[in-house]
Amino acid sequence: MKKFATRFLPLAICLTILVMAFAGCGKTSKNTSGHDPKVSSSDSPEQDAKDGTTETVSENDSNSTSAQPSENTSQSTPVDVTLNEVAHSIFYAPMYVAIEKDYFAEENINLNLVTGFGADKTMTAVLSGEADIGFMGPETTVYTYNEGSNDRVVNFAQLTQRAGNFLVAREELPDFSWQDICGHEVLGGRKGGMPQMVFEYILRQNNIDPSKDLTIDQSIDFGSTAAAFSGGKGDFSVEFEPGATALETEGAGYVVASLGVDSGYVPYTAFSAKSSYMEEHPDIIQQFTNALQKGMDYTLQHSPEEIAEAIAPQFKETDMETLTAIVTRYHEQDTWKENLIFEESSFGLLLDILSDAGELAKRPAYQDLVDTSFAQKAAN
DSSP states (O other), X not given: OHHHHHHHHHHHHHHHHHHHHHHHHTOOOSOTTSSOOOOOOSSOHHHHHHHTOOOOOOOOOTTOOSOOOOSOOOOOSOEEEEEEESOOOGXXXXXXXXXXXXXXXXXXXXXXXXXXXXXXHHHHHHHHTSOSEEEEOTHHHHHHHHTTOSSOEEEEEEEXXXXXXXXXXXXXXXXXXXXXXTTSEXXXXXXXXXXXXXXXXXXXXXXXXXXXXXXXXXXXXXXXHHHHHHTTOOSEEEEOTTHHHHHHHTTSOEEEEEHHHHXXXXXXXXXXXXXXXXXHOHHHHHHHHHHHHHHHHHHHXXXXXXXHHHHXXXXXXXXXHHHHHHHHHHHHTTOBOSSOOOOHHHHXXXXXXXXXXXXXXXXXXXXXXXXXXXXXXXXX
């Protein structure tokens, strides 16, 4: 028996080695770095870069009518993106169309929408990494840049081209002129914010001194002015929707002017991200912008009734009649751009408005705070 074992032991070892070799040949490596590719975390792009993970996104839906996504779209795992919006308003209808029509999903983005309730809070979320993308007034990116931020927050897509607020009076004024506001108290917005600065811009355009010819109460929190006005505070109030329509519905106020119409075209709200995030994740920014453009296309090609129906799940507390009326009001005043390109002339007007309001320390260069490449690709 001992002799038998001695004779066949080398043969058994050889057979074992051959089996293991063939088994090894049947395996292929998925990644030369030793781990599978991963999508980036929506909360910490900086940590993703440090960990060496690779952001990978899937190919665009074959039925898409928008710009083609980046070539690097081989993975099917959706990319998590956290978007912090300054407010949840019907004013931003194209964005909600993109959400409800699954355009972000088509672009392989799993969108997490968070409401910041103020541009300052939205910017804080972007700077801290709590949000990947911010949606707010672009003036905030100017403030951050002038304060010396090491990681510039850059605007890459403009959504609205007019102000979205309205002047509400306590009685109907069919022949209203801006001179009628002189000597009265108006509930205004936060100092340095776009709503307040556009309001002051209109006053100056009508030869009214905001600091001398009327009283502007800026002590009330954003979103609370309608309740304050309904409770008897002020003679006029600058209101967003649905606040303006709600005041009309309850008979507590009447819309007498549109700040969007009277101010002309202004870059009121835009999407922005830290330059480091945009450099690390250009594919994500492009696909995000593609989805927005699809939402914009739908909004401009459909009736207010159809738009209201599309975004209704975002505003469950608003009845369809009111929702349609508000969308119609914004639609008729040409609120939304045909494309998302933040033009240089618009940026110059923004700086002029900031300067007139005494909020501009220095004028940043257009190319430092605006990148139109993603919007241009999406528009084409």
